[in-house]
Amino acid sequence: xxxTHPDPDAQLARWQRFRSSRNTALASEYGWLTLTxxxxxxxxxxxxxxxxxxxxTDGTTAFLTAAAAExxxxxxxxxxxxxxxxxxxxxEESLLWVQYGGDDGRxxxxxxxxxxxxxxxxxxxxxxxxxxxxxxxxxxxxxPDLVVEARFLPYPEPxxxxxxxxxxxxxxxxxxxxELVFRLPGKDHEFHLQAEEEKxxxxxxxxxxxxxxxxxxxLATAEWRKVSxxxxxxxxxxxxxxxxxxxxxxxYPSAFTPxxxxxxxxxxxxxxxxxxxxxxxxxxx
Numbered sequence: 001x002x003x004t005h006p007d008p009d010a011q012l013a014r015w016q017r018f019r020s021s022r023n024t025a026l027a028s029e030y031g032w033l034t035l036t037x038x039x040x041x042x043x044x045x046x047x048x049x050x051x052x053x054x055x056x057t058d059g060t061t062a063f064l065t066a067a068a069a070e071x072x073x074x075x076x077x078x079x080x081x082x083x084x085x086x087x088x089x090x091x092e093e094s095l096l097w098v099q100y101g102g103d104d105g106r107x108x109x110x111x112x113x114x115x116x117x118x119x120x121x122x123x124x125x126x127x128x129x130x131x132x133x134x135x136x137x138x139x140x141x142x143x144p145d146l147v148v149e150a151r152f153l154p155y156p157e158p159x160x161x162x163x164x165x166x167x168x169x170x171x172x173x174x175x176x177x178x179e180l181v182f183r184l185p186g187k188d189h190e191f192h193l194q195a196e197e198e199k200x201x202x203x204x205x206x207x208x209x210x211x212x213x214x215x216x217x218x219l220a221t222a223e224w225r226k227v228s229x230x231x232x233x234x235x236x237x238x239x240x241x242x243x244x245x246x247x248x249x250x251x252y253p254s255a256f257t258p259x260x261x262x263x264x265x266x267x268x269x270x271x272x273x274x275x276x277x278x279x280x281x282x283x284x285x
Contacts, residue, residue, distance in 0.1 A: 008144060011142075011144060011147075012142050015142050015247050018248060019136075019139065022137070023136045023137060026134065026137065026256070027131070027134055029126065030096065030109045030124040030126065031124075031131075032253035032256050032257055032260070033130045033131040033256055033257070034109075034124040034125050034130075034131045035122055035124055035128070035253075035257040035259040035260070036123045036124070036125045036128055036259070037049055037050050037121075037123045037259060038121075038122050038259035038261075039121055039122075040118060040120045040169075041055050041056055041057040041062055041118075041119040041120060042055075043056060043058065043059070044056055045063070045065055048121065050108070050123050051108070051110055051123060052070035052071065052100060053065060053066030053070060053072055054066070055121065057118075057119040060088060061087070061088045062087050062088070062089075063084055063085070063086050064081060064084065064085050064098065065084040066081045066082070066083075067082060068081070070100070072098045072100045073098065073099055073100070073105060074097070074098055075096045075097060075098060075099050075109060081098060087112055089113070089114040089119070090114060091114050091115070091116075092114065092115070093113070093114050094111055094113045094114075095111065095113075096124075097110055097112045097121075098110045102126070102127070106126075107125060107126050107127055108124065108126070109123075109124045109126075110122070110124075111123075111124060113261075115170045115261050116169065116171055122259055130256065137250075137251065137279045137280070138279070138282065139280060140247075140277050140278060140280060142247055142277075143246070143277040145185045146184070146185070146245070146246040146247060146275065146276075147243060147244075147245045147246070148182045148183065148184065148243070148244050149182065149243060150180040150229075150241065150242050151182070151239050151240065152178055152179070152181075152195070152240040152241065153178050153179045153181060153240075154178035154240070155176065155178050158175050158176065159176045160173050160175055160176075161173065161174045161175075161194070161267075162174075163263050163264045163266055164263075164264045165254075165262060165263050165264060166252070166254035166260045166261055166262045166264070167260070167261045172261075173263075174194065174196060174206070174263060174265075175196055176196065177195060177197045177203075178195055179193065179195065180203070180229075180242065180244060182244055184271075184273050187273060193205040193207055193269050193271075194266050194268060194269055195229075198228065200231060201231035201232070202228055202229060202230055202231055203228065203229045204226055204227070204228045204229075205226065205227055205228075205229075205244075205269065206225070206252075206263065206264070206265040206266075207225065207226070207269045207270070207275075208223070208224050208265055208269065208270040209221070209225075209271040209275040210271070210274045210275075211274050211275060211276060212224065219274075219276065219280075221251075221278075221279065221280050222251045222252070222254075222255035222279075222282075224252065224264055225250060225275075225279065226249065226250060226252060227244065227245065227246060227248055227249040227250070227278065228248070229242035229243060229245075230243070246277040246278055247277045247278055248278060249275060249278025250278060250279050251279045251281075255281065255282060
């Protein structure tokens with residue numbers, strides 16, 4: 001059923017604080033707004049775009065060979081790279097590995113990442129216009145009617161569902177732990193969204209809806225978004241319930257950069273509804 005807070009002003013104020021914190025987090029140093037490239041490493045030492053040195057991988061370990069004069073230093077210690085260094089990651093892990101450029105030698109940080117069982121690097125440039133010109137994510141106005149109560153129907157065991165990602169060369173997996181079942185204003189049927197479990201039992205749902213890529217820019221959202229809930233609570237009837245607040249629907253990093261590998265929604269997480277709440281599509285690139 002739909003739920004509204006007894007104090008609309010307090011509800012709006014909490015959402016505004018949420019939006020302020022969200023914009024601050026996005027504008028963090030070397031965050032998602034600073035990405036300027038994504039490049040796979042080859043099996044032989046080779047130059048890459050935007051970064052000094054020669055880069056390679058043997059499949060299990062990544063290697064970087066550079067001379068001190070090229071200006072690369074280790075992010076963790078500031079020590080110059082002079083010779084060959086190596087690092088090994090598990091799949092989906094990332095490491096802010098080396099840095100270079102600018103007056104302080106820290107303008108660009110190079111992230112080493114393991115995706116789809118392969119090594120790649122991403123450059124994070126603190127002078128990227130997407131970062132330096134960022135003034136907040138556009139959003140819809142606050143919609144108290146899109147704060148709804150949902151029943152959580154857990155699966156007996158989590159189910160790993162293959163998905164695509166924002167990078168066509170990288171496959172994703174959605175670990176579905178159950179479904180959120182709810183209604184939306186103006187519709188006479190229930191909606192079901194598969195959820196993933198986060199820290200402390202919180203839930204996240206990744207979804208499509210009919211605002212994705214809308215022709216009118218003021219009503220358009222990114223190709224998919226996500227929204228998180230608190231840990232389910234048990235109500236008087238024994239149902240596990242959460243508050244699903246679509247005003248807190250946010251974009252994945254891939255909405256802000258072409259260099260993300262963010263997971264797409266599972267096939268069934270598409271709503272035949274316009275969720276005109278939460279973040280819109282950012283006009284960044």
